[in-house]
Amino acid sequence: MMLECGCPSEYPDWHDTDVDLGGMPIHVLPVPMLVHMPLAYETYLKKQQQAIFRLELKERWPGLVLLRTGMLRGRIVRLLVDETHSLSSQVGHFPIPYQVRAWLHHGNVSTIRTVVREMQMALIDSGRMPKALHLCYLTCPRCSEDRGGEKLLLLRHWQESAMLRSRQHKRTMDQSR
Numbered sequence: 001m002m003l004e005c006g007c008p009s010e011y012p013d014w015h016d017t018d019v020d021l022g023g024m025p026i027h028v029l030p031v032p033m034l035v036h037m038p039l040a041y042e043t044y045l046k047k048q049q050q051a052i053f054r055l056e057l058k059e060r061w062p063g064l065v066l067l068r069t070g071m072l073r074g075r076i077v078r079l080l081v082d083e084t085h086s087l088s089s090q091v092g093h094f095p096i097p098y099q100v101r102a103w104l105h106h107g108n109v110s111t112i113r114t115v116v117r118e119m120q121m122a123l124i125d126s127g128r129m130p131k132a133l134h135l136c137y138l139t140c141p142r143c144s145e146d147r148g149g150e151k152l153l154l155l156r157h158w159q160e161s162a163m164l165r166s167r168q169h170k171r172t173m174d175q176s177r
Contacts, residue, residue: 006045006140007063007147008061008062008063008138009062009063011136014102016102016104017101017102018158020098021100022097024079024082024094025082025084026091027088027090027091029048029075029076029077029090030073030075032072033069033070033072034072035071036069036074038069041067045065051090057086058080060080060081064079065137066135066155068133100155101119101155101158102153102154103119103153103154104151104152105151105152105153106148106150107152109152115154116154116156119156120156123158125168126168127164127165127168128161128164129161131156132157135153136153
């Protein structure tokens, strides 16, 4: 169920965990960006919601939208239920594997800098190469006060890196001497 404002009423409890989204069906809609800021974000959210309704698709967590930014073009992604089949070009699957580190952030976009940096350093220290960052707005300014403040779910895609693993192993060997 989605709230009237469009925020998800339910979302996954993935705080400080690694999750494999590989093979999960998704609905993707490109969004124009200007220096990593989405243009007409709410318009594209409504457009995507209408497309999902027209295609008769079911969302895993209604209203949970993953925003991936880019310099000029980004995309918004919604997770669909496993038995989704559609011929639409906007429906696809995450590649296998698609590992993400999740973090529930209490605050807004202006306060995520240190959290993102800490997530990135923790991934690098564990021998994983950070890739794309997805933001999920769990509350909007209208409902944030009633739902315990502003919340964002940060999902940082990562891949195993042999180079980072060898550096980490070398560092631990040097420290043990």
